[in-house]
Amino acid sequence: xGKLFSKTYLALRQEILAGKLVSGESLVEQxxxxxxxxxxxxxxxAIRQLQQEGLIESxxxxxxxxxxxxxxxxxxxxxxxxxxEQVAAIGACENATTRxxxxxxxxxxxxxxxxxxxxxxxxxxxxxxxxxxxxxxQSFHRLLAESxxxxxxxxxxxxxxxxxxxxxxxxxxxxxxxxxxWAEHERIVTAIGxxxxxxxxxxxxxxxxxxxxxxxxxxxxxxxKNSLYSITLT
Amino acid sequence: xGKLFSKTYLALRQEILAGKLVSGESLVEQxxxxxxxxxxxxxxxAIRQLQQEGLIESxxxxxxxxxxxxxxxxxxxxxxxxxxEQVAAIGACENATTRxxxxxxxxxxxxxxxxxxxxxxxxxxxxxxxxxxxxxxQSFHRLLAESxxxxxxxxxxxxxxxxxxxxxxxxxxxxxxxxxxWAEHERIVTAIGxxxxxxxxxxxxxxxxxxxxxxxxxxxxxxxKNSLYSITLT
DNA sequence: CGTATACCTATTGTATACAAAAATTCTCTG
DNA sequence: CAGAGAATTTTTGTATACAATAGGTATACG
Numbered sequence: 001x002g003k004l005f006s007k008t009y010l011a012l013r014q015e016i017l018a019g020k021l022v023s024g025e026s027l028v029e030q031x032x033x034x035x036x037x038x039x040x041x042x043x044x045x046a047i048r049q050l051q052q053e054g055l056i057e058s059x060x061x062x063x064x065x066x067x068x069x070x071x072x073x074x075x076x077x078x079x080x081x082x083x084x085e086q087v088a089a090i091g092a093c094e095n096a097t098t099r100x101x102x103x104x105x106x107x108x109x110x111x112x113x114x115x116x117x118x119x120x121x122x123x124x125x126x127x128x129x130x131x132x133x134x135x136x137x138q139s140f141h142r143l144l145a146e147s148x149x150x151x152x153x154x155x156x157x158x159x160x161x162x163x164x165x166x167x168x169x170x171x172x173x174x175x176x177x178x179x180x181x182w183a184e185h186e187r188i189v190t191a192i193g194x195x196x197x198x199x200x201x202x203x204x205x206x207x208x209x210x211x212x213x214x215x216x217x218x219x220x221x222x223x224x225k226n227s228l229y230s231i232t233l234t
Numbered sequence: 235x236g237k238l239f240s241k242t243y244l245a246l247r248q249e250i251l252a253g254k255l256v257s258g259e260s261l262v263e264q265x266x267x268x269x270x271x272x273x274x275x276x277x278x279x280a281i282r283q284l285q286q287e288g289l290i291e292s293x294x295x296x297x298x299x300x301x302x303x304x305x306x307x308x309x310x311x312x313x314x315x316x317x318x319e320q321v322a323a324i325g326a327c328e329n330a331t332t333r334x335x336x337x338x339x340x341x342x343x344x345x346x347x348x349x350x351x352x353x354x355x356x357x358x359x360x361x362x363x364x365x366x367x368x369x370x371x372q373s374f375h376r377l378l379a380e381s382x383x384x385x386x387x388x389x390x391x392x393x394x395x396x397x398x399x400x401x402x403x404x405x406x407x408x409x410x411x412x413x414x415x416w417a418e419h420e421r422i423v424t425a426i427g428x429x430x431x432x433x434x435x436x437x438x439x440x441x442x443x444x445x446x447x448x449x450x451x452x453x454x455x456x457x458x459k460n461s462l463y464s465i466t467l468t
Numbered sequence: 469c470g471t472a473t474a475c476c477t478a479t480t481g482t483a484t485a486c487a488a489a490a491a492t493t494c495t496c497t498g
Numbered sequence: 499c500a501g502a503g504a505a506t507t508t509t510t511g512t513a514t515a516c517a518a519t520a521g522g523t524a525t526a527c528g
């Protein structure tokens with residue numbers, strides 16, 4: 001039942017999201033076809049899918065490459081989130097099911113479980129834990145988007161989140177101040193639980209403004225740590 | 235120099251946007267290929283492009299069809315706009331070039347020129363004039379999005395606008411109260427001209443809330459006029 | 469030695485043939 | 499006549515061959 005293009009799509013997607021295909025790396029159809037042992041046709045189908053998701057973009061001259069996200073892009077994407085997620089929060093106050101509220105609370109619980117990890121664990125554990133936290137953060141925001149009951153909103157935010165994943169890959173910033181983040185998340189969930197749209201929107205706004213500031217600060221002070229992952233400063 | 239797929243892309247797009255291909259109509263690759271006298275390959279490329287723009291969507295079972303927009307979708311899309319366009323307005327206050335401000339003012343001027351047309355002209359003239367007004371309205375909002383200096387924002391809003399065009403086609407509602415709309419537009423431009431982000435965001439918000447209300451009201455009271463264009467009520 | 473032009477190669481664009489899957493129709497049976 | 503199932507047809511998925519184009523390299527000429 002697995003069409004070839006969907007196999008290669010998943011494989012490609014995985015490689016991009018796992019950072020095996022570095023941002024900016026140019027994609028040659030034939031090369032990919034050889035690599036996955038299929039013809040160019042399913043490769044192109046897969047690429048079209050990934051383009052739709054914003055993980056691949058077309059170069060100036062028709063070529064294809066893994067989407068490149070710069071700091072400027074990150075700022076711009078945060079601004080988009082700022083608009084959309086406030087609407088999502090307001091929508092969630094009206095439309096979130098009890099199930100969705102529970103899921104959001106589960107996210108908070110998971111986050112609390114993840115807190116205790118400290119600096120006496122080894123480096124790999126720390127990296128895993130970091131990844132875990134980012135995963136939870138993503139889940140939270142995806143859940144929020146879905147809770148709005150507005151599928152287009154969820155879709156648009158999904159596109160943005162995908163691009164944010166790419167940013168994470170090219171920069172490997174650690175989200176500092178996890179405790180703050182989770183306090184902010186909690187405030188959002190509480191407001192939604194009380195169906196207080198005004199408070200929820202405000203909580204989201206504050207959270208995103210703070211998050212944006214944290215990320216930008218982190219990235220600004222960042223001289224490229226890993227020269228493989230050169231990021232474009234603007 | 236025109237690659238075939240870009241020719242067929244433009245042709246297809248034109249047909250969809252002009253309503254020659256009705257929303258929901260299912261698309262068969264071979265049929266389209268015959269129609270445009272090309273092979274299936276460029277057709278698929280064109281379709282991929284249109285899918286990216288949201289004009290074509292894939293049916294439950296992998297089939298393709300012109301995107302269907304319902305009233306519920308319209309409401310949801312307006313909510314997305316509500317979030318994004320406020321951000322756009324705020325961005326425009328910071329980043330709009332004088333050129334862009336001029337363009338926005340040109341839009342207002344064009345709108346004023348379009349006002350005088352009244353009911354003593356024949357039906358075709360009225361239809362043309364209606365089309366013209368909607369065109370101007372679209373241009374205005376696209377300009378606003380671009381003026382933000384945030385390409386992602388402009389892109390996301392572009393996706394939404396495309397879908398709104400489809401709504402227009404399936405419903406042929408007339409934007410009532412054009413005068414109101416243009417007064418609202420003027421308020422937005424004025425605020426941006428004064429670089430007053432707060433006022434601009436508010437003006438955009440009021441405009442969109444009012445617009446949404448107008449459209450919904452128009453659509454709610456609409457029994458399907460043309461049974462060819464059956465729209466799904468929710 | 470530098471530049472321009474011609475050739476060569478790498479890559480994408482297009483057509484087409486064929487396979488697989490899905491939908492439809494037709495037929496046979498109860 | 500209804501329904502299951504087989505055959506046909508329609509439609510999409512995949513491979514491949516070939517054309518066109520763009521980029522790069524080498525060579526010849528100033």
